[in-house]
Amino acid sequence: MPIREIDLPNRVKYLSILDQEGQVDEALDPRLSEELLLRLYRGMVLARRFDERMLIMQRQGKIGTFAPIKGQEAQVGAAAALEENDWIVPSFREAPVEIWRGKPMESILLYYSGYSEGGEIREGLNMLPVSVPVGSQMSHAVGIGFGMKYRGQKSVAATFFGDGATSQGDFHEALNFASVYQVPVVFICQNNHWAISLPRGRQTNSATLAQKALAYDMAAVQVDGNDVLAVYSAVKEAVDRGRGGGGPTLIEMVTYRLSMHTTADDPKKYRSEQEVAEWESRDPITRFEKYLTNRGVLDEQQVRSITQEIKAQISQAEQRWQEAAQKRIDPLGMFEHAYAELTPALRDQREMLKKELEDKK
Amino acid sequence: MPIREIDLPNRVKYLSILDQEGQVDEALDPRLSEELLLRLYRGMVLARRFDERMLIMQRQGKIGTFAPIKGQEAQVGAAAALEENDWIVPSFREAPVEIWRGKPMESILLYYSGYSEGGEIREGLNMLPVSVPVGSQMSHAVGIGFGMKYRGQKSVAATFFGDGATSQGDFHEALNFASVYQVPVVFICQNNHWAISLPRGRQTNSATLAQKALAYDMAAVQVDGNDVLAVYSAVKEAVDRGRGGGGPTLIEMVTYRLSMHTTADDPKKYRSEQEVAEWESRDPITRFEKYLTNRGVLDEQQVRSITQEIKAQISQAEQRWQEAAQKRIDPLGMFEHAYAELTPALRDQREMLKKELEDKK
Amino acid sequence: MAKMNMVQALNLALRQEMEKDDRVVLLGEDIGVDGGVFRVTDGLLDKFGPQRVLDTPLAESAIAGMSIGMAVYGLRPVCEMQFSGFSYYALHQMEAHASRMRARSQGRYTVPMVLRAPYGGGVRALEHHSESREIYWAHTPGLKMVIPSTPRLARALLVSAIRDPDPVVFYEPKAVYRAFREEVPEEEETFPLGKSRVARPGGDLTLISYGASLMPTLEAATELSEKDGVECEVIDLLSLSPLDDRLFIESVKKTGRAVVVHEAHATFGAGAEVIARIVEKALLYLEAPVRRATGFDVVIPLYQREQDYLPGVHRITKAVRETLAF
Amino acid sequence: MAKMNMVQALNLALRQEMEKDDRVVLLGEDIGVDGGVFRVTDGLLDKFGPQRVLDTPLAESAIAGMSIGMAVYGLRPVCEMQFSGFSYYALHQMEAHASRMRARSQGRYTVPMVLRAPYGGGVRALEHHSESREIYWAHTPGLKMVIPSTPRLARALLVSAIRDPDPVVFYEPKAVYRAFREEVPEEEETFPLGKSRVARPGGDLTLISYGASLMPTLEAATELSEKDGVECEVIDLLSLSPLDDRLFIESVKKTGRAVVVHEAHATFGAGAEVIARIVEKALLYLEAPVRRATGFDVVIPLYQREQDYLPGVHRITKAVRETLAF
């Protein structure tokens, strides 16, 4: 056969479970417990409210630049599909996942109000800090996945990144390594349609981002990223695959950034109100709320009490943040954790700054 | 359709035209002129003989480390499919292509005997110098392709690289940019099965390298890289596509490095004699010679005279190389071409070296 | 002449060079529709169209690599790295190719490109948005490295950089972007690469700085003049590569004392080279050790501690007073 | 004690640390079956298997990035960059993550990895195979940077680097790899990071060098002793970061004169920092300008001119004689 089509083993699937009206596809329903369903709902609402609160605080000058997550709350479905021993390697738009995993909100506030102490991560949390350089963190998940395999742990590493990140060379290298070493890594791309001002369609010329996995003969799925059940199911399947020794998976969550890129950004410069409005009608929370209400898992009364609880929770976090911020202003802190031990030059420099601070008093 | 297979537009084809016995597939035969067929043959034999000669010279200490091309001579088919206005952006295993394009063999000898002057490129040659950092040169072809498009030129840029290069992030970025900007670039991967000691199968986990184009919805083909007619045809098709505004193409040439990685390498450490022997039986020159002989384009007499001519040509090049090397030993040459003009520090340093050289006399 | 901030002045330089020379093409992340995250390229897409102002995918190495190819082909690409903190993704391209193509091809191919990048601290930004690692570039032979300090100089230097036949890394002090305005002539103005300038004359001590640090350096000079009656001569390096040591050597020969100021880490920072040049060329004139008022050898901290990291007026005046008291 | 060249000594260090500690895992291009292009990892795949000696695909950034993940997870990866000239592909990973993870996570996560890379000229190699750009790493806070000069020290330093809680960039002078042999004890030996050593005592002038340049430096010292009766004290820096200035400052206080030798480019090279430290800490002892005998500010040329680029005995002795005659 001198000219023939090559038969490639993998294909890319698209998965959605809940439609926009909150109707579930019974065959695909992951049949989560009511408790988990409510936790997912709570996680999404908390994330939304906290995001709104942060935006206000940013506008008031209480915190600095941050990346709002509005519209991408269904990512908690991914977090829910992971277990404690699994690792999370986030980018910078995963506050919902981080809070789900147990990062205190005051930590997030500290970080975005310019305190390095906001980067503190509790022992056992198995989650890396925010990674700002786009696309650079995925290979860390590969290393962690290798470590798990090396130690015979039946755990997986899940790493998050955006549509823009798929253009980086590091994305390609990480996927290639993951596939070569068949490590238990789940690559979760939050395709929120924009990388600052660049629309998804000009970021790359492929029909989907999921199909990039074909370059590595890696399992892949494109999922409705505003459908928390679909996200959960897709990630769960990938996690099970990884845990079972089946190697890595690439998941494209099709979602939308409803808010600005960061608080320093003005999306009006580059996208239409209409596009945003269309995606607002696909809000992941509304849809899930409808579903829960239809199923009778949630009623108005509960919605109100959850709202109240969340409000209280957030304001408590703010209070703890304020207390912490007051405690944590020692400028000499910048020399902490540079190395395990201060080097001679750093000792001198620390001394120098100490004197400077005394002078300034 | 909550779960469905995504229909991807591209598929990957495999192309071969001449089989190992030199039998041509009539339907696919590009029907080249006898003159071009003989030029191709000559190009391949010259490349082989020059490579053998260089290996001897290297063993004699006359030249330094270089990367033999034995077995990969069918790459001249790619060069033949290009026109003068097209650009060539090579890696380091494209001596056959470079010679085809018009690089003097003495230039290559100068380069590998440690003279920077070996990097000289004649005006109008439209070919970049050897690029050593694996995978790094492809994005230059994208920039050149952009320039062609910007200037409304109907030309293309062809860039060469190895199987190992496909693992580099720069490979991914270059393909993505090429597809986004739909530039006339032909990416030619010489999959010679080895990246130093790493076999193709462990370089990446995909069935083919050609399929990596699916990540960019880019046209792609895998071609028998020891079949000079197939290489010609595949590249010609890609060149026509690029010239016609149809954007980039990825071509995987399946070939084999019969010799060592470089003269500093010992392939016995990592691969079996048997594998090499198998590939020797697929020698691109033998096969083509059979075909030409069968077709009556070539006879023993001609083979002998071509061999003689090539021998003379190579020894003339060696002579010119020796003359050039004698002329070109001025150490101060290292300051030439650092910048358009010498900087003050370089002027001082040049002066310093000049004195040093005088002292040493 | 219009009063402009540095962003406007850079925009002017780009616009005028693009008008004059159709080889000039811009590329980078968010430089088109968005006009760049700092608005340096604002309006240029509208004016010159998408073939000359390219919004690129998110990949710094390819941005640099594609620019190299464009430059080789005969264009004059000006690419933007959104923040210098992400420019290291492109270091291998600049190191392996941009800086070497001329020598590698023995003068046949050149890479007349400019790689622009906002650099430096002081704007309360996120991690990786405040670095000052100019040394990576300045130590790389074959590259030029420029850091302007005022709007007018930024404009003139950028024009020179675009016209330069060699690759230029152009770091823009983002703390200066909107800090003040300066008269910038509409008519063409250039400033030669590889030349420093006297930003303030004086005879008692030489202050050597560049980029964003020039602001506190000048402030410190003013304070020292007013409070101590000490007149510092302030040298603004402008180019780190080629480094112009002529002015600061002359100045030190006159003053006998010097302090170098920059926000980059002290160790292996630019100050070290300045001191080495002083030692090589003016040792006998030195009446006191040359001090460095610089950033510390730690990653620049998040913004609560950023000002304590940066060399401010206090750190500078203290170094000057100690040097004078030596 | 066996006599070993540096390649063997490094191999010994790796083998013993792997035997002792199953957290130590090696990765890199061609380090397994092939034993590394310089054979530093020879035999280790056979001994420890493919889970501990990983032949990686050809991607330096992922090698570093994967190592970071491994280190965070609790392993002690030692990755190899085949040549330092290709290590800049990994600079952004080392800069953005390895060097910062400790501070970013406030001490929760650390990156105890070693990034090994053969560096430097003198072996008649191809382009990009002879660079000496240690400054990129040494100027990056949060990293340590070590460059051994002899087999025994290489072994001891590599063991220390592997055990170090912070990321260490370990440049191996390939010109020394097989240049000479030295007794290397089978028993464990370490050498603290951040400490220099006196390689040859003397009282007339201080020669400061490291890595491959130490060989010509010592040769020059011998020649100067024999021919001129001048006794140079030779300081071998060993670590560039943290830089140990104690020994060379002490020495300069005694000798009053110094010459710095390295094959990296002069401008913004390590010599500048050494001179800056001398100025800061021992200016009044200086009787002559500190000179630099270094590589030039051009890309290291192909091998016909390589020796003219490198600081050889002649360049060093000349600098010393001029310094003494000052």
Ligand SMILES: Cc1ncc(C[n+]2csc(CCOP(=O)(O)OP(=O)(O)O)c2C)c(N)n1
């Ligand atoms: C390497 C790198 N280059 C540039 C930036 C600046 N930047 C921050 S976010 C961003 C866009 C990221 O887009 P995407 O990956 O889709 O993530 P999203 O912001 O949409 O969540 C850019 C360009 C960066 N942080 N890192």
Ligand SMILES: Cc1ncc(C[n+]2csc(CCOP(=O)(O)OP(=O)(O)O)c2C)c(N)n1
């Ligand atoms: C960035 C980079 N890393 C490592 C090397 C060292 N090296 C030279 S060639 C080579 C293997 C290249 O394999 P491949 O791309 O398949 O090309 P081939 O040598 O087979 O032609 C390696 C690792 C290099 N030149 N550049």
Ligand SMILES: [Mg+2]
């Ligand atoms: Mg996005």
Ligand SMILES: [Mg+2]
């Ligand atoms: Mg190969």
